[in-house]
Amino acid sequence: MDGMDFFDVVGTQRAMRRLKPDPIPPAVIRRILDAAICAPSGGNRQGWAFIVVQDASLRGKIGALYRESFMLLLEHAPAYKAATTAPAGSPDRKMIDSALYLADHMAAAPVLLLACIGTDGARPGLTSGASIYPAVQNILLAARALGIGSTLTTVHHRFRHDEVRSLLGVPNDVEVAALIPLGYPSGSFGRPPRRPVSEVAFSDRWGARFEG
């Protein structure tokens, strides 16, 4: 299972939304979780929890909640709606078609991994994410290193958070920050479509191009 170069992993991890139903061995899931817990969290509090959902009935219910959430997102986010009528083959259209496929097939992934973060009763904000999304990224990367496809989704949090919490018995002072389907991919890993560093990096001050 070992042997992939770090930069090969980080440079070819991309959202894989078409996943095969084949089961993932427990040792592989554990290896992914062991990568997750190496991530940093605020004050090293490790207020995280990871729910590995493999039960078919629960996956079906989570999948239905995800689909409802995604359809509501299409209504509320004009950019997503517009993407559904973008030219076939364009990056936006490919992304939305893939996302619509996932909305219909979330439950078919053999593992749905939910990444949770305790809030100590405080209202979670942007920087609360600094204590869970680094672990989520480790999950996506470790999965890719082991040949497993994944994608980071959060839309349930906006539209069906209470329902997801209730379904899985998650306490009210814990946020389900991410829903990540895991499975062996139908497609191929590869460099994800991104704007280049030259467009997003600045030197010393906002707007000053970084010449690295």
Add this chain to the structure above:
Amino acid sequence: MDGMDFFDVVGTQRAMRRLKPDPIPPAVIRRILDAAICAPSGGNRQGWAFIVVQDASLRGKIGALYRESFMLLLEHAPAYKAATTAPAGSPDRKMIDSALYLADHMAAAPVLLLACIGTDGARPGLTSGASIYPAVQNILLAARALGIGSTLTTVHHRFRHDEVRSLLGVPNDVEVAALIPLGYPSGSFGRPPRRPVSEVAFSDRWGARFEG
């Protein structure tokens, strides 16, 4: 610069707060940023920006704002305050001593990297972090793969966010989500102190132990 196994990187990335002043070659900084932009973001919007601060005067001003923020955190967070009087050598005490060192020496790091995320004018919440902290984690991991120490800090956001934005000319609809010092480390990389997977992973439902 290549050749580190992915799991060796992810398993030995830990907060390195004692950094040497030696400069980091521009090509190395670019390599770290190239890893950052491979991360996912909501709808692949890539609303991120990365400010590479190397100017000594700016580093000094950011360092002062960071120190003020950290001292205010000590006043507001009883757990941090308590850690300052924990037994010498205990994990809590080592963490806080290291954090106090960083508070006094942030400006000595040759690079201060600020990870920013656009909000489109909306109030940022927990899941806004899903569009920037995966990139931040890629930065920490790529730095470690290249022998460079780092640590993820966010406390400026709570206490001195407007001042940091103003200093660097960051627009008001952009959040400075992380301040990351980068430098060659004085200490050694190694497995970070963490609770085991068995304590934080559940199977199917909250509270049901994952046997992987």
